[in-house]
Amino acid sequence: MKIGVLSFQGSFVEHLNSIKALGHTPIAVKTAEQLNQCKALILPGGETTNLRKVIPFSLKKEIMSKAKKGFPIYGTCAGAILLAEKIEDEISFLPLIEVEIQRNAYGSQLDSFEEKIEINAEGFSNKEKKFPAVFIRAPQIKKIFSKKVKVLAYCNKKPVLLRQKNILISTFHPELTNDLRIHEFFLKMISD
């Protein structure tokens, strides 16, 4: 399967490598034409202020229209911010998941951290192995507006992995680890 990763800025190489490691074909997406080849799209971690400026309008439009038809999209950290219906103190960008998110909610880089978390979804055996979650200047989910949003994981009582139908977001970075289970889970959403 061809899986797209938005490839302007941030941890896109790591996501492309994760897709490759799962035996699929990663596509670096910068245009609507490239997106049209893909079965799903990942929005990587990076700097939100930068990402929202560099995504061409034609690509943004295509992402929105595809998402409304059930096309799976996964956003990590900055990618999650871009997908939130509401961003604290900022205008939303691709409002596709009914949550409110706050940028840099933990503080500066000195407050960045790693933690092993339990994930409550198919394919995760927490007894065997918890998931190594890396939080870098991470955002926090402040409100969930709809019952359609399912929380799949918490870290210190805060929701960190959430799904609303075809949209998946995490406030941490699975692409910085060798654990491919969340990417695998996302790819399974294609056939849902």
Place this chain on the structure above:
Amino acid sequence: MVEKASFKVKSGLAQMLKGGVIMDVINAEQAKIAEKAGAVAVMALERVPADIRAQGGVARMSDPKLIKEIKASVSIPVMAKVRIGHFAEAQIIEALGIDFIDESEVLTPADEKFHINKNDFNIPFVCGAIDLGQALRRINEGAAMLRTKGEAGTGNIVEAVRHVRTINEQLEELINSKGNKLNSLAREYRVPISLCKQVQELKKLPVVNFAAGGIATPADASLLMQLGVEGVFVGSGIFKANNPEKRAKAIVEATHNFENAEILAKVSTGLGEAMKGQEISKLEVKMASRGK
């Protein structure tokens, strides 16, 4: 258990900056312009390298007041420079809750023998390197990110290009070396053999490497990206030019689309005058020769 300041957490921030432009700014107003233009981080300092060169004297860490003002004005990560080996300046920057420290040859070095032991700190560090030996020694000391030294404040790209090419050639040599040859390279670079083996396994440096020093145009950014760096620092090149807003945006777009000549042509058009720039052979101080 929550683990803070691990190597993954420190080098992870650098990974999030990849493909981006980090800009030198001397006040909150410039920081906002940089953020608006799409910078992924700003470097807070009192004088850009071109002015440090022109004014001379000892260049030190900036006043914490200025750094805090800049930090308060933007939502992107903020970096600040300390002198090579000056771990007390680094302790002060860390206490301010800034995101990244640049142990920089642009400031006057404080220690001729030792760099800061960066493993002692929770805040991540970026360091300059002109060759693979310097790059590996800095990583061994705990650097979470590297950049070329280039020749800061000159608007002249030739040194940064040399540093990228040198590191690329030496990386290839290291990756293809075995047995005695590998041992002798580790001795030559004065780093543990385990670090050399890690580079061999990854087939690249274990941290992100940016270009810095002399970048003044969108084409400069593209050239260095095409040579294999993962992002760029622009110091004097933006706010010493005629139209900083436009140039900052153009360099950001050029860095994202470094292989697309059509976009590069578009963003390079009508930027106004770039910073004047200097011949390397006419310089009184060569900053790149500081800190081995």
